[in-house]
Amino acid sequence: MTRAQHPAGDPGEVARAFEEMPAVLWAFAGPQHRVVAANRAARASVGDREGIVGRPIREVVPEMAGQQIFEMIDEVYATGHPVSHADRRVLVDRDGDGHLEEDFYTYTFLPTRGPDGAVTGMVVHIVETTRWVRQRQAVEARADDSERRYREARDVVLGLQRSLLPAGVPLLPRLRIAARYVVAGADAAAGGDWFDSVVLPDDRVALLVGDVVGHGAEAAGVMGQLRAVALQALVSGAGVLDSLRRLDTLAGCLPAAVGATVCLVVVDPRTGDLEYASRAHPAPLLLGPGGSARFLDGAPTGPLGADGKPARRHHDRLGPGELVVLYSDGLIERPGQALSAGQAELARVATAVLSEPVAPGSTLPALTADRLGALLVERFAWAGYRDDVTVLVAERQPEPPEPPALRLPAIPASLAAVRVAMRAWLGALGVPALPAQAVQHTLGEAAANAVEHAYRAGDPGEFTVAAGLDERGVLRLTVTDRGRWRPAPDDPQDRGRGLMLMRALADRVEVAAGELGTAVTIEHRLQRPAQVSAGAAPPEPAAEAREVPFRIEAGADGPRVLRVSGPVDLATAGELERAVRAAGRGGLLPVTLDLAGVTLLSSGGVRLLHRLDAGADPAGLRLRAPRGGAVHQVLALTGLEHLVT
Structure with a gap:
């Protein structure tokens, strides 16, 4: 067959088309996934580094270790089954400055086979979706209360879980806590995972994660009862062993609670002293700031209600800057894989997360405990969760920040x-x-x-x-x-x-x-x-890190729409009043104030709005403010909500 007769076309033209394709295209060969082809977009996606072709992909982009990318490639090669995922977050050092930039990709890994049908390598097709992901996140962040209520009404599973689980974790000066709960799937029945964190009477902090066997309303109900009993025991001063004994007693009265697992860790934030006990629950993971990772020692006893044997208490210490991670087995369980292998993978991924120098501007949570919880849930989700997942992280702060x-x-x-x-x-x-x-x-x-x-x-x-x-x-x-x-x-x-x-x-x-x-x-x-969701939840927005200057601008939809930013208080109310009267020609024309950018609406600003409303035509003043925000709450509390459009 001549070059012109080749079914794929002229080899030179094929090579040029491959090179210029806007999608990222890779081809790997062998069990080490040696790069045998990479088009221009593929090379650019990793910063056009030298020596890409001919080397294993693990050597080309070593910073991807711990992001569960290589594990997916290994699985495709081992099983021969293709894998596709949409909008996957990937962190890569594209410019060689030591910081990992964040992008999102939709990808497909397809195995290639030899004449005998055995897998010989794979081709990878990747499309960057960062812009669309960011747009979607922005739209979701702007969703109003009615949209959120609609989603919650549609998702009965998530509503039930939220009603039975704590709404949040305490914010403490010496211990930073983050919690994430992911329902296995949108169509799954309510599960039996549960967690809690509570400050004890002696100012120590109790952390709990538990798992009830099964799904459905019964499992969720049992989960709620176990959580209530544990909470009552802890706040009344019961110790670690006594609290677990009360749970065991309850399991003896509730057949559906038999076989439930639970892990209880109590930390003294001032000294770092830590005591814990477990009933058949996976051991907590302790992470050090230098990259160390170890599971807390001590074999757990049997599950609740199973054998009547009491739990055993163990002691350890959480040093300054160290983190302890409690989790349910749904995070690391995989068919055909021992739980110990999942735990080893958890340690590898967690240390990788803590060592990644994420570049500024990333959408990842800024705080270490939040980021660790978010990425553990995200990276272990590549194979899909077959059970609900709970991750509870506590980080001991070296010193609380000095108050003003x-x-x-x-x-x-x-x-x-x-x-x-x-x-x-x-x-x-x-x-x-x-x-x-x-x-x-x-x-x-x-x-x-x-x-x-x-x-x-x-x-x-x-x-x-x-x-x-x-x-x-x-x-x-x-x-x-x-x-x-x-x-x-x-x-x-x-x-x-x-x-x-x-x-x-x-x-x-x-x-x-x-x-x-x-x-x-x-x-x-x-x-x-606490982030409770049917998927990877967006991070809770952090407090604004800078003072937003007071500013009044004409809106895009007309000169009598004033967009206000920054604080409206004693120092700025006079300037706002002058701007409103000028725009409305002394009260003759209607004026709309867009307060979406207002960071503080003090009683001085409220007084001004009442005065402007009283002195104008009833239709003369209108306000815009995002529902659910602090400014809208102030307007509702002070009798101004009727002005909000």
């Missing part, structure tokens, strides 16, 4: 300095965006009261701000002035909203007024949300 202690002049400009200092501290603690906004709102109101009410106009004055997070996860703020609160002469009937907002957004507010001044104490019991 401020002394400032009682002027509106000081409010920004309070926000900046508080934002840095909340970020160091890992406080998520929504609770951080609630803290900023309450603190801003207390500081504004000191500025506005404590001193006579023109008199010098100052106020102090103190903050702290105790070992039980209670954040306490104290704002103190040396004056005496006086009602403002303008709009006296419009006052009192600041205290009302503080009490609505905080767990406790106390105002102590005396001859030497006024002290406002605010308490927030903080939690970090």
